[in-house]
Amino acid sequence: MKAMGERTEPSKGRVEETPRTREGVPAPAQEATARRGAGMWENLAWSIGPILLGLILTTLALLAVGANPVRAYTVMWKGAFGNAAQFSNVVSSWVPLALASVGLLITFTAGLWNIGIEGQIIMGAIFTAWTARTFDWPAEALIPALFISGIIGGAAWALLAGVLKTYGHVHEIFGGLGLNFVATGVTLYLIIGPWKRAGIASTSGTELFRPAAWLPTFPGGMAVGPIEIAVAVVSLVIVYFALRGTLWGLKLKAIGKNIRSAYWIGISTRLHLLGAFALCGAFAGMAGTVQAIGVWHRLIPAISGGYGYLGILVVLLSGFQAAGLAPVAFFFAAVSKGSVALPLDLQLDSSLGGVLQGIIVLLVILSQGVRARVQRAGASARIDSAVLASPVGPTAAPVEANENPPL
Template identity: 45%
Template sequence: MRTRSMVFGLTILPILASLLITAVLIMLVGADPRAVFEKVWEGAFRDLRSFSQVINFWIPLTLVSMGLIVTFTAGLWNIGVEGQMGMGAVFATWGALTLQLPPLILIPVEILLAMLGGGLWAALVGILKTRLKVHEIFGGVALNALANIASIYLISGPWQPAEGGSVRATPPFPADALLPPMSPDFGVSLLALVIVGVVIVSVIVALRGTRWGLQLKATGKNARSALLLGVPTGRSAMSAFIVCGMVAGIAGGYRVLFTYGSLRPLVSGGIGFLGLLVVLLVSIRALWVPLVTFIFAAILGGSTRLKVALQLDASLAGVLQGFLVLAVLFSNGLRERWRETNPAHLSETDIKTPESLKADR
């Protein structure tokens, strides 16, 4: 079917185009792009250890992206997802540093705390948006900064390590507070994988099969009409924020409870922003998320070896990412144009911010 292959092409095209541009750039600095891609491939899939690193990046990125699918469906630009991850990490850290419980209880409690932190932070964006008419992008950016400041304060103040204060990190968490890896060779948390699976399935089912999902979709496409049809649009938006925040909170919790084993500043590591990019790239089609996040995780994980092997900076992955952003925007433009000339096949998923509720036409 023409529509489907078109949509497929417009999803894959930006990735290919940005790979190509990056290759040209590598040649310009005098290196061999083939060698670079080989090294990246090796860096990602050389052995179980490197593959586990890819998965450890994939887990929080996929969680965040699935959360953002929910807010985007409701027409909301939840740029505050970074802060929601950060607060999830902070809340989980509090549990890890202060609670004395057997691991079987402690770990679920930590994850619930992470959800609470992220959900609360998202609820603030939601309240600003629905009650005080502060656009979610501005509210989100401000709350991102606040979350960051809060974590720096905690690290350099109340939670600083006993031996000499620093702003690097809290003391390492006790072993019982950490998520256990599946095996010494394959350092991936089974529990986290299960959670990711549950989140993916629940988000897809909720959006496709529930009244809540349909109400979100209607709110996202035309909040005014949805309201007139009896949809509680304010409540819809609020619930979308909270669900996304809770999922992002788990992702933040995962970063401290597994990846680092302590709380650090900027613990989200830009994964939230990357998640926004992923969801734009797949145009809110939830099924695509795990695959695209995997590609991202592999490229980013693999490029860490570039420096050692080729004296190229690992920020090359950042360059690739930058090109990808531009390519995605470009292909969205193309898609828009294609849609205009083919109105019969209006694309399933155009991203729109909801029209502000007008008092009167």
């Protein structure tokens, strides 16, 4: 919330009621805690508490199935960071996850729940696959073209959800969900239809792309290369600054906070919403490109890898902050990759990694709610509480996610 709060300040009189914030804590809560002198330590407790609790709950679950928790965590750690190749696996998973998250941050900032991101990743991969299968170009020309194809595919699919939302009044959750199914259907159709391998009818995937369409990897059997890392890092940096330091970013936040007010102060909300969709789709599409030419080297039905949905958790856990995306996505990638080592070593199901991720996200969100409630109660007589409890606005559901404490 830090970047958001600071930058929306100039227009706060009209756009949002919340006063200036510092250090990522919403003003009311912050002032209340400052007054009580707890400050930083309390912040820290609220941050670490849910994570500790998450680890404790996961540990209890491990004990309940008769596993050694310390050993389980060690195995996961080694599975993610045991050697360079394993670390490269984590990074290869971090790239599409970071791209999906950075796209989602844009739509979340605009107050949109872009559930359709899975479909946008898939569509990016489909467009990429088409280009890879169609043009017999050298790698230097082909790889940029592949990324552009992914961007076009993802953005177009996102715009479809955007048009459904802005012109058809179809909520983006339902529109997106529907489009996800359609995208999967298109993939399946292509894989067992026009793009099927000669003499084979299988949903397992298309033929491998030719080598020119493969993203190069670092030597020594690494799973990842410089291009996709650069794409992800540049994307993170661009979005960080675009949301933080541009008028466009400011307007997007205004829409996210309260679309009606934003409209009344003269922001073309429809255009901005469509833009947010398209941009998110573009990043998602690149995630699809990376999945297609960096990870699988072909089109498969589950090409999205679930990174779209996982990206939603990443954004939630990072508190809707661009700066938090990279580390949180990295943590998720490490848990996902590390947990594959669990069945190898301990005969434990690797879904434990998913359990850990889910529990932590849940508890962090829960703790934010509890914290708001506790502090509201503590300062009930104050005007702050009135501000905190003030209604959020007409586009309630998405905007709530953007407001920090009162979930």
